[in-house]
Amino acid sequence: MMDLASVGQPAGHVEGPSKVTGQARYTADIRLPGLLYGKCLRSPFPHARIVSIDTSQAKALAGVHAVITGAELPDRRIGRFFLDKPVLARDVVRFVGEKVVAVAAESMDIAEEALTRIAVEYEALPAVFDPVKAMQEDAPRVHADTSTYTHPPVPDFVHPGDDRLYPDIPNVVSQVFYTHGDIEAGFAQAAREFTHTFTIPPVHQGYIEPHASVVQIEPDGKVNLWISNKTPFVAQAQFAAALDVAEDRVCVNTAPIGGDFGGKGSLMDSVVCYHLAAAAGRPVKMVMSYTEELLAGNPRHPAVITLRTGVDADGRIVARKARLVFSCGAYSAFTPLHTVHGSVHAAGPYRMPNVEIEVFRVYTNTVPAGHMRAPGAPQIVFGVESHMDLIAQELGLDPLEFRLRNTLIEGDAAPLGEKWKKIRCKETLEAAAKEAKWGAEKAANRGRGIGMYDREPGAFGPSSATLSIAADATLTLMTGAADTGTGSYTVLQQVVAEELQVPLESVRVVQGSTDSAPWEVGAGGSRLTHMAGQATLAAVQRLKEGLTAFAARHMETPSEQVAYRAGEFVNTNEQRLTLPTLMAALADREELPLRYTGEYVAEAPMDVTSFCAQIAEVEVDPATGQVTLQKLTTAHDVGTVLNPLTHQGQVEGGAIQGVGHALTEHLIVQDGAVTNVHLGDYKLPTSMDIPEMKTVLVESDAGPAPYEGKAIGEHSNVAVPAAVANAVFDAVGVRLMDLPVTAEKVYAALREKTARSRTMRRGNS
């Protein structure tokens, strides 16, 4: 074990005081002189031609300062990678909830009143909602012509495989293959084959802060933007591109993010907010209502997942073919680059020499999908882990035994050929099984189920951080990463305190705007502890070197003979110089504070991953189908835990999101429209819905983050739904092939099962 002082301590969030006192200003809390409120009229049709728009009555309303339609805006599509989304609909609407007209007014009431005075005439067009149907030749086309849409080439680091963008299949945005080994040869070795299809509905990220944007345009045209976006520098680039202005003409200001979970990485209303501010000549704020969030946010992709697996006579997997169809909704603008990253998990953390994964992202006339905590993985892992249990059942093997026969072990190549070091998949699964008392006696209608997953620490994009030291020796770390609440700032604070051997409280961490902070990709893909952590280490290193040189000059000693130790410099004569004394001495000569910036880019792809094994224990009421999650065991293969308090917070919060997705959450889509557009109907777990939770950490020392830490943000949410569905099967023998596992579905499946066994009995008699 390393000898650590600050790192490894359960430190409370460094930004805590501002959050618990209500002083923290989120985007919706920004107030500016002359601020107007913006609101949009949205499409009631899933697919329609806009015949005419009459805004005259709205414009005439007192207190209205701007009314704009798509036709009045530059014909420029926006997005993160695929630029396919108009800021306001032009000519055609493609989903229920698409923005058609925007209004800015003195108050929200007036803006809403103005919307009711706008008349839009539509001509309905045929629509398609199901991604599998959308791929058929006779399906309505969501976009008549995609040839003018732009997108960057797929960089090799993202996926070096065979990618086709807009292939010649109806409504398909991208088709991606991941292959390893020889799939046909693999199936030829199989003693038995199994094929199953699973359906996963769209779900909302459920952050409590709805998206907000505030735009203020300075007299010289410089734009100040506040936005609930977790990646301010990325937002700056996309926003500038959307306006066709230079990036440095846009400053993204600081604000904490009121919950992200992947959903706060798009421009959302910010561009239309800009156009309103420009038209009105006053700053404008737009805050989505939660109804708008549920109707037209950027939910997780619904998916249809088909898995075919070949198993040899010993119950070892020899081949897996996966076909993953994701609906990306009406626009692909704010969905991942070309694939849905979680697709690589279609083989699971299991040894299998021959794999072929085919991924489609398909346009449908539904709300455009976005990123959500481990994009793609929860959908796929529900399929993969349910499939594992179905196979085990057919083979007459215990689900744990079947997995143990197939889990990766040290020295194995992962299914897509990755060579991980320190593979502890089996150990993690065994730790979970032990804690959950797998195999122990169960009461009637009780069952246990397993779910497994692995994910490597995020390593993409550059990170940087600036550490400054002021005349009074106070230390401030400035990061350009927004605070999404995961505890990143606290981890960075701990890294600085650890390296400088100073008390935690003596280090401040602040977010800098895009004008003041060094460039930083920001939160996402479980990368900050690793990447921003390493950038912070580099900044501390530079500060130490810089100050050592000053100290040496002050002590009239060669630099090599001066060492830094816990807040002071010591030379070989044991002469000491404390940081405050040094800084006071520098005050006359140097411009203070002194600033040192560290940067970090991961050189190579990750060579470690983190395994997660989860076991759910449920009780099913056979009379109603009601499923109660009694206990959830979550075991994680972790590196050094830099902050046990916030680390555990990620484990618990993620797991309970998984519980929501397992049991209650589901955007109900009828004729393309989300119908449960109310947090009373879209059921997030409450404090009454949480099970007894047992966390097991299997610690190792192989992580790429400072002090050998790994990542934890996108692990515990992924496999819970599969674990729950498997437990329900174990409890009452019914298998659900889709989510969520609601009482209605379990009840119906129980009735069907009873009816079947009656028919069978009759057949036997």
Place this chain on the structure above:
Amino acid sequence: MKPIQLRVNGQAVERDIPDNTLLIDLLRNGLDLTGTKEGCSVGVCGACTVLLDGQPVSSCLTLAVTADGCEVTTIEGLTEGDRLHPLQKAFIDYGGFQCGICTPGQIMSAKALLDENPHPSKDEIQSWMMGNLCRCTGYYKIIESIQAVADGKVST
């Protein structure tokens, strides 16, 4: 328009407001008390919880006129000078928040609980807090934070 007089965090407030003004808008827009947050706007999430004469209410569902003659306490009213309320301190020390958007509402609800029942059991805390959604924490550490205050483990 209707004239109202109330006390907010101990300060007298007099305003002329339209009858349909919601308490949350009076607080956030009228008085710049943006510590009270708006999530669902329909009385489900609890982010907008404030105390009206000591009782927790969803300020997104409460007409400001009903606060006429009342005492309103918001998250900004819990701190005495620089001194955090024990609940505020506990939420930091026990990890009772992450993004913090639900936190003012959580703390105001918890305060109402402890005012009424200073030593609640874990089950009582869990069921009382049901009206305050949190998407970040999974609730375990919120419950621990409140329990710590009830058990007298937090000094400020």
